[in-house]
Amino acid sequence: ASPHFLGDQVRRREIEVALRDGKEPDFSHGFASRPQTRGSTELAGTDYQDGWGAHCYQASANPAEDDKSFASWTCAKGLACQVMSPVTRMGMCFIPSARNVKAVGSTHD
Numbered sequence: 001a002s003p004h005f006l007g008d009q010v011r012r013r014e015i016e017v018a019l020r021d022g023k024e025p026d027f028s029h030g031f032a033s034r035p036q037t038r039g040s041t042e043l044a045g046t047d048y049q050d051g052w053g054a055h056c057y058q059a060s061a062n063p064a065e066d067d068k069s070f071a072s073w074t075c076a077k078g079l080a081c082q083v084m085s086p087v088t089r090m091g092m093c094f095i096p097s098a099r100n101v102k103a104v105g106s107t108h109d
Contacts, residue, residue: 010042050074050093056081058089 018025057070058081075081075093083091
C-alpha cells in the first residue's frame with residue numbers, strides 16, 4: 001500500500017468508530033501528501049509523518065516569506081528536506097546529499 005493510504009488510516013478508523021458509536025463523523029482530511037495533524041501523535045516518527053520520502057517544507061532565510069501552514073512539515077532526524085522547486089520550497093525527506101548535508105538536524109525540532 002502507498003504511504004498516503006497508510007497515513008490516512010488514523011482518520012478512517014476515527015470515522016468508523018464514530019459511525020459505530022452513533023456519533024457524527026469528522027470527514028475532513030488534509031493534503032493527500034501529508035497526514036492531518038489529528039493523527040500526528042500516532043504517526044510521529046514513522047515514514048508516514050516525517051520519514052524517508054515524506055513531503056517537507058524548507059523555511060526561507062527570510063521568515064516573513066515562509067508559509068506558516070507548512071511549518072510543521074519537517075524531516076525526521078538524520079534526513080534532509082531536498083527541495084524540488086525553489087519557488088515553493090516543497091521537497092521530500094531523504095538521506096542528505098553532499099549539497100544539503102548542513103540541513104540534517106536543522107529540519108526537525
